[in-house]
Amino acid sequence: MSAACCNPGRDSPSGTGAPSASLPFAAPSPGASTEPVRLPGGTFLMGAEDAEGFPQDGEGPVRRVALRPFAIDAAAVTNAQFEEFVAASGYLTDAERYGWSFVFGQFLPDDFPPTRGVASAPWWRQVFGADWRHPEGPDSQIEGRMDHPVVHVSWQDATAYCDWAGTRLPTEAEWEYAARGGLEGRRYPWGDELQPDGEHRCNIWQGEFPGSNSGDDGYLGTAPARAFAPNGFGLYNTSGNVWEWCADWFSPDFHRNGGGNGAVENPLGPPEGSTRVIRGGSYLCHRSYCNRYRVAARSSNTPDSSAGNTGFRCVRDED
Numbered sequence: 001m002s003a004a005c006c007n008p009g010r011d012s013p014s015g016t017g018a019p020s021a022s023l024p025f026a027a028p029s030p031g032a033s034t035e036p037v038r039l040p041g042g043t044f045l046m047g048a049e050d051a052e053g054f055p056q057d058g059e060g061p062v063r064r065v066a067l068r069p070f071a072i073d074a075a076a077v078t079n080a081q082f083e084e085f086v087a088a089s090g091y092l093t094d095a096e097r098y099g100w101s102f103v104f105g106q107f108l109p110d111d112f113p114p115t116r117g118v119a120s121a122p123w124w125r126q127v128f129g130a131d132w133r134h135p136e137g138p139d140s141q142i143e144g145r146m147d148h149p150v151v152h153v154s155w156q157d158a159t160a161y162c163d164w165a166g167t168r169l170p171t172e173a174e175w176e177y178a179a180r181g182g183l184e185g186r187r188y189p190w191g192d193e194l195q196p197d198g199e200h201r202c203n204i205w206q207g208e209f210p211g212s213n214s215g216d217d218g219y220l221g222t223a224p225a226r227a228f229a230p231n232g233f234g235l236y237n238t239s240g241n242v243w244e245w246c247a248d249w250f251s252p253d254f255h256r257n258g259g260g261n262g263a264v265e266n267p268l269g270p271p272e273g274s275t276r277v278i279r280g281g282s283y284l285c286h287r288s289y290c291n292r293y294r295v296a297a298r299s300s301n302t303p304d305s306s307a308g309n310t311g312f313r314c315v316r317d318e319d
Contacts, residue, residue, distance in 0.1 A: 007243050007278060007282070007299060007301050007305070007309065007310055008102045008118045008121060008124040008301075008305070008307055009275075009301050009302045009305045010302060010305040010306070011302065035074070036071035036072055036073050036074065036314075036315075036316055037071060037072055037073070037074050037178070037233055037234045037235060038069070038070075038071045038318060039069060039070055039071065039072065039177070039233060040069050041066075041067040041068045041069040042066065042067065043064050043065065043066045043067075043263055044064070044065060044067070044176075044177050044180065044184060045062050045063070045064055045065075045184050045185055046063055046064075046176050046177070046296075047059055047060050047061060047062045047063055047255075047296050048060060048062060048185075048294070048296035049061065049062060050187065050294060052187075052291055052294065053294065053297065054292070054297070056252060057252060057292075057298050057299060058251065058252030058253055058254075058255065058256070058298065059296050059297060059298060062185075063255070063264060064262070064263045064264070065173050065177070065263065065264050065267060066263040066264065066265045066266070067173060067177055067265075067266055068317075068318075069318040069319075070170075070174055070315055070316065070317060070318050071315065071316040071317075072170060072174065072175075072178045072235065072313060072314070072315045072316075073313040073314050073315075074226070074234055074235055075149075075226050075236045075237065075313065076149035076150075076225045076236075076237065076241070076242055076244060076312060077150055077161065077311060077312055077313060077314065078146065078147050078148060078149060078150060078225050079132070079142045079145055079146045079148055079149075079150050080146040080147065081150070082132060082150040085161050085164050088164070089160075089164055091157075091160055091161075093131055093152065093153060093157045093306070094154040094156055094304045094305075094306055095130065095131040095132065095152045095153075095154070095306045096131045098304075099129070100128040100130060101127065101130040101131055101306045101308070102124045102126060102127070102130070102305075102306065102307035103124075103125050103127040103130050103135070103136055103137060103307075103308050104123055104124065104125075104284060104308055104309070105122070105123045105125045106123070106210070106213075107135075107136045107221065107308070108125065108127070108136060108137065112137065115127055123210045124307070130152060131152050131306075132150050132151065132152045132153055135151055135152060135221075135308050136308070145222065147224045147225060148222045148223065148225060149222055149237075149241060149242045149311035150311050151222065151242060151306075151307070151308050151309060151311050152306045152308060152310075153245075153306055153310065153311060153312065154303060154304050154305055154306045155169075155245045155276045155302075155303040155304075155305075156303050156304055157306070158245045158311075158312035161314075162314050165314060166316075167314035167315060167316050168247065168314065168315055168316075168317075169245055169246055169247040169315065170246055170247065170313070170314075170315040171246060171247050171248055171267065171268055171315075172246045172248045172267075172269060172279065172298070173264075173266070173267050174315060175246050175279050176279070176295065176296065178233060178235055178238070179239075179279070179280065179295050180231070180295055181230075181232030181233045181235060181238075182231075182232040182233060183232060186295065187294050187295065187296075188202075188239055188294065188295055189201075189231035189232075189238050189239055189295055190229075190231065200216065200217035200218070200228070201228055201229065201239070202217070202239040202241070202293060203217055203218075203222070203223040203227060203228070203237065203240040203241045203283045204217065204281065204282075204284075204285050204293050205283065205284055205285060205286035205288075205289075206286070207288075208286075208288050209284070209286045209288050209289035209290070210284075219283060220283070221283060221308075222242060223283070225237065225241075227241070237280070238280055239281060239294070240280070240281050240282060240293045241280075241283055242280070242282050242309050242310055242311040243278040243279065243280055243281065243282050243299070243309055243310040244278065244279050244280045244310075244312050244313055245276060245277075245278055245310070245311075245312040246276065246277040246278065246279055247268070247269075247276075247277075248268060248269025248270070248276065249269050249270045249271070249273030249275070249276060249277070250269070250270075250273055250275045250276060250277045250299075250300030251269065251270045251273060254269065255267065255269075275300035275301055275302050275303075276300060276302075276303050277298060277300055278299050278300060278301055278310065279297075279298060279299075280293065281293030281294075281297060282309035282310070283309060284309055
């Protein structure tokens with residue numbers, strides 16, 4: 001299925017339609033240290049040939065990749081952190097400049113004015129006045145969600161934040177290495193079972209998408225950036241919650257030129273393209289429609305696109 005089901009591009013809205021009923025949101029959790037996790041690098045097996053995967057996304061082949069040491073944020077950048085950036089810099093996001101962003105239709109109140117939807121994914125609504133401060137439109141706010149990941153941020157917005165913070169976005173290889181948490185060849189950051197011993201380990205859709213979401217994992221929208229147990233490296237929510245921007249241009253086959261058993265050192269992706277890589281899936285993913293919350297799964301979007309399920313985390317170079 002197309003990436004629009006997961007994360008719509010700014011050039012994709014079409015049609016009209018009434019939104020669905022509203023849903024509640026999670027309460028915040030206590031704060032935690034924002035110290036980055038320092039990783040030693042080395043080699044790991046990247047990618048997968050998964051029966052549940054999407055060959056058109058270029059998840060395979062499995063190849064050995066070598067990385068230099070780096071440090072990565074334990075969690076996605078939060079609303080509180082992004083607010084600090086905006087207050088210091090006066091930055092306007094792409095959603096604010098365009099005047100709109102994509103909102104999941106079920107998060108809009110029943111009396112919300114008619115909105116345009118994505119033809120191939122009508123649950124995504126073009127909402128004027130939606131941005132990082134107003135995740136569900138002009139009458140919504142982030143109060144009570146300051147420790148949740150910032151959303152409605154484009155790749156360009158994420159890069160601007162990194163420039164201000166003295167960091168950068170992770171390469172796709174760095175992101176997957178960190179997300180795996182030291183486990184090799186596993187489907188999720190914690191192993192191959194989605195719910196070991198019946199325990200929810202991530203924030204994804206619970207039910208049949210897009211008709212019903214029970215919220216059995218505790219959340220209907222975003223969860224706090226440090227919800228659920230971290231992976232083996234101490235990273236939170238590398239499956240589900242929000243898609244995360246990576247530095248690389250997206251290609252379904254560029255990396256195949258460096259495949260095989262030989263190590264590929266510090267890959268940067270193709271030198272050019274039209275969309276940037278996003279990783280990790282979001283609270284809207286589920287195997288009944290799109291299970292791109294697997295650790296090897298990948299997708300992409302245009303650098304100026306934004307939606308209510310996309311954020312980012314930062315990386316720092318290590319000596």
